[in-house]
Amino acid sequence: MKNWRKVIALMLVLAMAFSMVACGGEAGSSSSETSTPESTVEPTSEDESSEEGVEPEPTGDELATPREETLYFGGIQWGKPGSNNPMSPNPNFSLIDQSDMARVAEWETLYMFNLLDGKAYPLLADGDFEWNADKTVITVKMNPAAKWSDGTALTAHDVAATFDAHVKYESNLGADYSTYIESIVATDDATVEITAVTGDNYNPLKLEEYLPKVYVMQKAYLEAKDAEHGGDPIEMKNDTWWDAPHSGPYTPVLFDSISKWVAQRNDNYWGQDASLFGGLPAPKYLAHNIFADNASTAVGFQNAEVDVNQQYLPNIQDMWEKEGHPISTYLDDAPYHISAGIPSAFFNMNREGLDQVEIRKAIAMATDFDQINSASMTGQSPKYSDVPRSLFNPTVGERSLIRDPEALKEYQFMGKDIEGANKLLDDAGIVDTNGDGVREYNGKELSFKVQCPTGWSDWNSALEVVAAAGKEIGITLETYFTETATWTEDLQGGNFDIIMNGPAAASIANPWTRTYQLMYGFGGEFAERQTSNWGRYYDARVDELINLIPVETDEAKLLEYYEELNIKYLTDVPSFGLMYRPAYFHAVNETVWTGFPVADDGSNIPPQICINGYGIAALYNIHLVNG
Numbered sequence: 001m002k003n004w005r006k007v008i009a010l011m012l013v014l015a016m017a018f019s020m021v022a023c024g025g026e027a028g029s030s031s032s033e034t035s036t037p038e039s040t041v042e043p044t045s046e047d048e049s050s051e052e053g054v055e056p057e058p059t060g061d062e063l064a065t066p067r068e069e070t071l072y073f074g075g076i077q078w079g080k081p082g083s084n085n086p087m088s089p090n091p092n093f094s095l096i097d098q099s100d101m102a103r104v105a106e107w108e109t110l111y112m113f114n115l116l117d118g119k120a121y122p123l124l125a126d127g128d129f130e131w132n133a134d135k136t137v138i139t140v141k142m143n144p145a146a147k148w149s150d151g152t153a154l155t156a157h158d159v160a161a162t163f164d165a166h167v168k169y170e171s172n173l174g175a176d177y178s179t180y181i182e183s184i185v186a187t188d189d190a191t192v193e194i195t196a197v198t199g200d201n202y203n204p205l206k207l208e209e210y211l212p213k214v215y216v217m218q219k220a221y222l223e224a225k226d227a228e229h230g231g232d233p234i235e236m237k238n239d240t241w242w243d244a245p246h247s248g249p250y251t252p253v254l255f256d257s258i259s260k261w262v263a264q265r266n267d268n269y270w271g272q273d274a275s276l277f278g279g280l281p282a283p284k285y286l287a288h289n290i291f292a293d294n295a296s297t298a299v300g301f302q303n304a305e306v307d308v309n310q311q312y313l314p315n316i317q318d319m320w321e322k323e324g325h326p327i328s329t330y331l332d333d334a335p336y337h338i339s340a341g342i343p344s345a346f347f348n349m350n351r352e353g354l355d356q357v358e359i360r361k362a363i364a365m366a367t368d369f370d371q372i373n374s375a376s377m378t379g380q381s382p383k384y385s386d387v388p389r390s391l392f393n394p395t396v397g398e399r400s401l402i403r404d405p406e407a408l409k410e411y412q413f414m415g416k417d418i419e420g421a422n423k424l425l426d427d428a429g430i431v432d433t434n435g436d437g438v439r440e441y442n443g444k445e446l447s448f449k450v451q452c453p454t455g456w457s458d459w460n461s462a463l464e465v466v467a468a469a470g471k472e473i474g475i476t477l478e479t480y481f482t483e484t485a486t487w488t489e490d491l492q493g494g495n496f497d498i499i500m501n502g503p504a505a506a507s508i509a510n511p512w513t514r515t516y517q518l519m520y521g522f523g524g525e526f527a528e529r530q531t532s533n534w535g536r537y538y539d540a541r542v543d544e545l546i547n548l549i550p551v552e553t554d555e556a557k558l559l560e561y562y563e564e565l566n567i568k569y570l571t572d573v574p575s576f577g578l579m580y581r582p583a584y585f586h587a588v589n590e591t592v593w594t595g596f597p598v599a600d601d602g603s604n605i606p607p608q609i610c611i612n613g614y615g616i617a618a619l620y621n622i623h624l625v626n627g
Helices: 005-014 155-169 174-178 204-210 217-228 233-238 294-302 355-364 371-376 405-409 419-427 459-470 486-491 514-519 542-549 554-571 613-620
Strands: 070-074 111-114 119-122 137-141 180-189 193-196 251-254 261-265 285-289 308-310 327-329 340-341 344-347 447-453 475-480 497-499 575-577 586-589
Touching: 070 294, 111 285, 111 542, 111 613, 155 174, 155 217, 180 204, 180 251, 193 204, 204 514, 204 542, 217 233, 285 497, 294 586, 344 355, 355 419, 355 459, 355 554, 355 575, 371 459, 405 554, 419 459, 447 459, 459 475, 459 497, 475 486, 486 497, 514 542, 514 554, 542 554
Parallel strands: 070 285, 070 308, 447 475, 447 497
Antiparallel strands: 111 119, 137 193, 180 193, 251 261, 261 285, 308 586, 327 586, 344 497, 344 575
C-alpha cells in the first residue's frame, strides 16, 4: 500500500476552493496556488503578448520552462505537432483531441464529461442544458464571463458559427453531426438552440454527445480565414491555425519542434471567474517531451521528466513496491486504473479473404487473450473469462444492459481455441491444398498484415499474439508497426488488412457510441475517410438497430435491441476486442507536483490525465511538493 500517497491526499484540504455547478452533480473540489519564479521564456521580439492573453511566437528548442512551473505529460504525443486546427482530419497535436470527449486545456467545449459519474459539467455553458418537451431541441445558456484569448466575448454566435463551419468545410465532425443535427442557432448572444434532425436520423444521444466533444471556434476568425482561402474546404482544413484565438487556459508557444511542445498559461484566462474555476490552474506551463516509444517514455517517467503519464507501463506496481519511486495510480491495487475501453482488431471487409466470416472468426477464436492479459497488460485489466466479450465494457452500468447472459454464451469465444478455429476453416473448405502450411482462398494463400503504431508496446505485444495465432491455423499474419501518422491515414482511409484501434471508452452516449463506432454501416455508403467502423462492415439490420436504440424509451425493448446487436457482433466478427483497457493510463510521478486525484478522495475528479473533460479540474488541485 502506498501510505505516503494517502498522507498527501489528506493534505489537499488546505487547497484553494473553486466552484463549479454540475448537471445534477456536486460543487467542485479545491486547489492551491503555487509560488514560482518568473518564466525564463525568451520571446523573439520585444513584446509578443496581447493585452488579454499571452501569445508569444515559438522560439524552437531554445524555449525553456522552469521545472517547478511546468507540468510534463507523457504518452500522448508521438511526433511533431502538425496543426492547431479543430477541423483538421489529422492535426497530430495532443492538445487537440475530440474523440469520445474533448481535451480542454486550449480549446473549450460547452460541457465537460466526467467518466466517474457519467455527467456533463458546464464549461462555456452556464448551467444545465435543457430539452424541450418532445426532445427535439436542446437549449444551452452561455456563461457571460467567457472570453477568447484575444479578449473579445465568446457568445452563442460563435457556437452557431462553429457548427456551420464544420458542415460547410466538410470536416469529419461536420459529416458526422450534420446527419443528426438540423441546425445550431444563436437566438441571442447568450442562448443556443440545437435542433435535431427528425425522421430516420433522429438521435437525441448524438446531440448530447456533441456538447462535451466539439470545440467552439471564433466566428470572426472563421470569417477571416474563409476570406483568405476563398471558402475552399481543403485549404480551410489544412490551415494550421497556430495564431487562432481560443478560450482555454493555455496557449501553444512551442509547436515547431520534433522533440517537445509547450503551452503557456494565459493569466487573463476567463475561467478564473467565480462562475467557473475561481482561479488559475497551478502550472504556468504544460509541456510534452516527444519520446521515441513507450520504453523511453517510461525511463523519463521514472526520472521525473514526466509528471502525468498516459501510457501502459508493464507491472507498474514495481515502480513503487520494488524501485521506490514516488509514482502512483488512481487505484492503489490491481487493476490500478478504471477499465472502460476495448481496443480491437478491425478486419477490412474489402480485402479478399477477410470478407469471409469463417476466416475472421477463426483468427479471433485462435487468439490467446489470456496471454494478452498477462503479457501485454500485466494484469491491468479484467480477463474475458471473468467478463465475457460483448459490445459492453466491464463497468456495472454497461453490463446491466445484458438482458440474459445465458443467451450470449454460445457466441462468446474465450480464445486459444485452435481446434475449433481449424475445424471452422476446414468445414468451410478453406484449406491448405499444396502442403506448405498456409491455407488458400480462391487460389490465393491467406496472408495479411496486422497493424498498429510502432512503439505502442502493449498494442505491439497484443498483435504479436494475434500473429502467432494465425500460424497455428494456417494463416500468415505479419505484424506491421508504423509511425502514428501513417497508422491514422491507413485507418481512416481503409488502407489496411487488420488494424488495431480503440472505440470510444468514455463517451456520455456509451455504450451506444461504441456500438456505432464498431458497426454502423451508413447504409453501405462509406466516406473516403472513416472516423468509425474503420473496417467498413455493413448489415442493414444492424444499422436499423443502432438507429432504434437512441429513441427507445421502453427499457425492456432497449435490452432486446442490445442483445440482438451483441449476437450479430459476435457472429459476424467485423472486429474483435483484444483486451479491456483503462479509459486513461493515469499514472503520476509526485517528485515535483502532488495533489493528483485518487479514488475515494472525495473530489469527484476523474483520472482523465488532468486535461480531458472534467479531469482538467485536477490542474486546480495540484501543488508543488516543495512549494
